[in-house]
Amino acid sequence: MEFTCKAFSDRTYKILFEWGGLRRLRAILESEKLNGPYFIITDKNVYKSQHRNLDDALQGADFCYHIVPPGENSKSFKEWRRIQNFLLERGADRRAVVIAFGGGVIGDLAGFSASTYMRGLNLVQIPTTLLSQSDSSIGAKVAINHPEAKNMIGSFYQPRLVISDPSLLQTLPAREFSAGLGEAIKYGVIADPEILEMLRYNIEHVRSFNQEYVTWLISRCIPIKIRVVEEDERETGLRKILNFGHTIGHALEQATGYQLLRHGEAVAWGMLAAGWLAIRRNMWNADEFEKLKLIIVRSGALYPLGALKSRDVIDALKHDKKKTGKSLNFVLPEATGKVTIVRDVPQDEVRAAVGYILKFRH
């Protein structure tokens, strides 16, 4: 399947979604005049489980690896600077192609590195997780974290190409896969009730990696993401709907030092909180929320929050990028498949929503 994402006039890029696509990598790159050298940024886990496939695909080409530790903590100033040094030492010039080979963390880190080296190198995303294939590899957002706030340092930077090969997901650890379901469920709530219908009846098939269901699911998320970011690349309006579940989700990640939760898990918790807020405000149907809850629970994405304190979550919300002035904005469902932005949610309501998820038992 081939999609196109129209960014600013000269920055349109293709998204190739193809079972086994990685094997055709060299031909695909060359057809886009991306002849290398290739600088592959990946993490230790992905390198271990997947590098042979990539080595084979790039056989004979000029390529090298830079391997970072797995996990959100690699989206740091330190790892970013190491990549700059790596590129400089290896003599990367404007012909260089940076390949982000991994999940959302690698896409963000390698993307921000490519965007800031020599004012921008060619970037190719090869997402290797469910979350990055269905969501984060598309849309040009790249970033690293400030010690005090996630994704605070970043830019909008279009890749030249995204190559999504779902066969890579076969070796994904179960927890990682479930976390990715968090963002996929989000696409159901914000834009496509059929995604939720499918998951309601088949989530076990998806979780046991039935090729047909997994492929259907990703191929359904990609065009939603494309449509939203095409209409609003810089997040001045529509794109904000993608933040459903992210206001409290980001705060959970930050309050737990980016160590406890995967991003998709935090979003899963954040969707519960947002759904609860919508019900409390009589904006949405309670039965629909019950259905959503069941899907989220069965996705396996609700990783236990441990001894997390409400106050720490509330504190973390203070640095939210999406706030304007002093009020917090929330994306809340008004129907299944349709969300709206609610401004100025009072502190005590936010606190109650956080209380709801901290007490949530399933």
Added chain:
Amino acid sequence: MEFTCKAFSDRTYKILFEWGGLRRLRAILESEKLNGPYFIITDKNVYKSQHRNLDDALQGADFCYHIVPPGENSKSFKEWRRIQNFLLERGADRRAVVIAFGGGVIGDLAGFSASTYMRGLNLVQIPTTLLSQSDSSIGAKVAINHPEAKNMIGSFYQPRLVISDPSLLQTLPAREFSAGLGEAIKYGVIADPEILEMLRYNIEHVRSFNQEYVTWLISRCIPIKIRVVEEDERETGLRKILNFGHTIGHALEQATGYQLLRHGEAVAWGMLAAGWLAIRRNMWNADEFEKLKLIIVRSGALYPLGALKSRDVIDALKHDKKKTGKSLNFVLPEATGKVTIVRDVPQDEVRAAVGYILKFRH
């Protein structure tokens, strides 16, 4: 005078060039819906000599200063991170307006900071030097330096507005002013022989800050810069002509640790080297080169190179961003007002050109 620079569709910005324009700052900002808060990045020298004017212009508005040491060494990872912390501590959100108040260094540093904070804050350039008013504040290039290579870390990031008030140049130290003439002379060579004609007969008036000549000179450079960057914002073709004098210029800056020379001074030396190469290659008229030499000498921009060694300059050339593969590209004049890109200039010719300027006496 009002100019418009058309960047990608949604990123067009105005350049206001106006004697005394700073006094109207608040009204100008508000007419562009840039209502603040304002985060002003400046250096110690500019702060000392100019902050009262800016304080007056912003009276009653919400603004604060972040002051960095003067000089190229402030374009560092460290100062960039300090600005990120400053913005975060002060609670900058997406309404924030970063004002770059200073010369090229401040424009680059504040611009890169604005471009990378929350994936991009509003940026206003208020250039306070001849170089930044006639050249660097326009064109969206922002960057910091890697310890081993100038401007290696950066991006293309359009300001929302540029406000150039030549009255600010009255307090500029003579050396800074002469350095700025380096880039102005460049515009003569690459695009506008009348600039060189004017300077040939009136450079003393310009250097003694005759309001009429200075205003004419800047107003002549701005539209050239706009025209070039509009046609080729990302420097894939035409924009490269702006690098006349910059190949060896950058190497001189790097070989002297960014301490000895102002950027415009390095460019002045670099233009001598490039002119010499053009003559040696029979590309350009020797009389024209003599005229150019005289203007450069009389501009005061040829700050002595001291004990600089040829080998250090050659080493520094290895990290040039403009190289593709192993060859060095030079921008060389083929007529006064017209330059072309010459690829693959052999090492020994480059060495000879460096030797020429190291031995140059005036």
